[in-house]
Amino acid sequence: DQQVKQNSPSLSVQEGRISILNCDYTNSMFDYFLWYKKYPAEGPTFLISISSIKDKNEDGRFTVFLNKSAKHLSLHIVPSQPGDSAVYFCAASGRDGGSQGNLIFGKGTKLSVKP
Amino acid sequence: NAGVTQTPKFRILKIGQSMTLQCAQDMNHNYMYWYRQDPGMGLKLIYYSVGAGITDKGEVPNGYNVSRSTTEDFPLRLELAAPSQTSVYFCASKVAGGPKFFGPGTRLTVL
Numbered sequence: 076d077q078q079v080k081q082n083s084p085s086l087s088v089q090e091g092r093i094s095i096l097n098c099d100y101t102n103s104m105f106d107y108f109l110w111y112k113k114y115p116a117e118g119p120t121f122l123i124s125i126s127s128i129k130d131k132n133e134d135g136r137f138t139v140f141l142n143k144s145a146k147h148l149s150l151h152i153v154p155s156q157p158g159d160s161a162v163y164f165c166a167a168s169g170r171d172g173g174s175q176g177n178l179i180f181g182k183g184t185k186l187s188v189k190p
Numbered sequence: 191n192a193g194v195t196q197t198p199k200f201r202i203l204k205i206g207q208s209m210t211l212q213c214a215q216d217m218n219h220n221y222m223y224w225y226r227q228d229p230g231m232g233l234k235l236i237y238y239s240v241g242a243g244i245t246d247k248g249e250v251p252n253g254y255n256v257s258r259s260t261t262e263d264f265p266l267r268l269e270l271a272a273p274s275q276t277s278v279y280f281c282a283s284k285v286a287g288g289p290k291f292f293g294p295g296t297r298l299t300v301l
Contacts, residue, residue, distance in 0.1 A: 079232070109288045118194070118280050118292030119233070164232055166288065173288025175240075176223040176248060180232025 078102045079167050081181035090190050094152040098165030098181055101146065105167040109178065110139060110150045112161045119164060123150070155188045162186070192216050196281050196293035203271040203300045211266040211296050213281030219291070221284045222264040224248075224256065226277040227295075233280065239264055271300045 080099045088094045098108075106127045111119035125132040125139045125148065132139050138151045152159055162185045166178040197212045215222065220241045225233040235248030239258040253275055255267040268275060279296045282289035 107288065116294070118282070118294050120292070121288070121290040124287055166232070168288060174221065174284075174286075175246070176221070176225075176235045176238040176282070176289055178233070178235065178288055180234070182230060182232050 076101070077181075078105075079165055079179045079181040081163075081165055081184045083184050084182070085185040085187070087187045087189060088155045090157055090188055091154045094150075094155045094159065094186055094188065096150040096152075096163050096165075096184050096186065098148050098150075099146060100148075100167050100179075102167070102179075103146070104169055105179075106170045107168045107173055108139070108141065108148050109166045109168075109173060110137075111164045111166065112159075113164065113183070114161050122163075152186075155186075157188050157190050160186055160188045194281055194283055194291050194293035196279075196296050198296060199294065200297045201299070203268075203298065205271060205273065205300060207271050208267070208269050209271070209298075211268070211279055211281075211298075213264045213266065213293060214262050215264075215281075215283045215291070216262065217283060217285075217291065218261060219283035219285055220261065221289075222258070223282040223284075223289050224254070224264070224266045225280045225282065225289075226250065226275075227280065228277050236266065236279075268298075273300050276300045 165181040224236040237256040284290040
């Protein structure tokens, strides 16, 4: 059973608009969440993370929102750029913040940003 | 800095063969990780290390071994390759929080 779900396999957005990528989780013990971006034939790139004590974290064009009661988080990209076209992975971990690497990954959402 | 480097980029093995996937980082990170990614799936942790001489199993360690004799290097050994080990393998390292720096990956096919 998937503990971290990214229910949209793909998302298409116009350049300059907002991209919203969603992630749901089932395990209430998850305490730390990360987003990664991955281009084809490359390794993942860490984007942004959030601890469960927060409901929002922002870094430039990227903002992650966490709704603990709904067990839902989302990544907002504003404004979207063609270079953001990639697969985005949501990952969750316990209180160690992922230090032991035992992240549970979603299957990813492929974002396409059209010029 | 070269970051996290992995060799080889591609490899085809026959069933029962063995090989070592190399991983090195030049950022002096204590924490290093090995993940595998199967098609259409997220990454799964194979092994991790919190420093030279210290390693531990992750979620899917069967069929693999690791060693960490130096801070820089974290090789992954496959013994008796099986078709189920066909995957893309990523090495990663970090300073704080979750894995932050990933290598470019090794695409392994076992036939």
